[in-house]
Amino acid sequence: MVATAExxxxxxxDKSERLLRLLRNGVVIAEFTVSLGGAPEGHKAREGDERTPTGRYIIDWRNANSIAHLSLHISYPNAQDTARAEATGVSPGGDIMIHGMLNGWGWVGSAHRLWDWTNGCIAVTNTEMREIWARVPNGTPIMITE
Structure with missing residues (x-):
């Protein structure tokens, strides 16, 4: 287990910078370059749009047996996301995660950063995902900005 201070x-x-920052007491304690959804600009509006949502969410559960190497679930959609999608007659989608490489694709390593390839998730290398997994408890807030 990781020490509380870590x-x-x-x-x-920050979607535009492709940077995920881990903070403790407002100080950056780790930083990771990420890949995003295939159409990353703008807020996620509907299922299948390949956008990574923007706004305030929570890491609300984790999956050690996901289709990617470990995954932390982001609490999208929230009430506003759901209402916005319902108003336009579409599903907001869901299952937005921070995850490692798809199982069997770990050999790609940092080359995955050459393009945005997820369906709206936030992807890192498997080594980075193990560190994030150890350092980010359930209930941690995440702020996603353009």
Whole structure:
């Protein structure tokens, strides 16, 4: 287990910079370059749009047996996301995660950063994902900005 002083109490993702920052007491304690959804600009509006959402969310559960190497679930959609999608007659989508490489693709390593390839998730290398997994407890807030 990671010492409390090394655990994050907040996450910040700047989509334009492709940077995920782990913070503790407002100080950056780790930083990771990420890949995003295939159409990353703008807020996620509907299922299948390949956008990574923007706004305030929570890391609300984790999956050690996901289709990618470990995954932390982001609490998208929130009430506003759901209402916005319902108003336009579409599903908001869901299952937005921070995850490592798809199982069997770990050999790609940092080359995955050459393009945005997820369906709206936030991807890092498997080594980075193990560090994030250890340092980010459930209940950690995440702020995602353009």
């Amino acid at each position: 655990q994050a109490d907040a996450l910040m993702l």
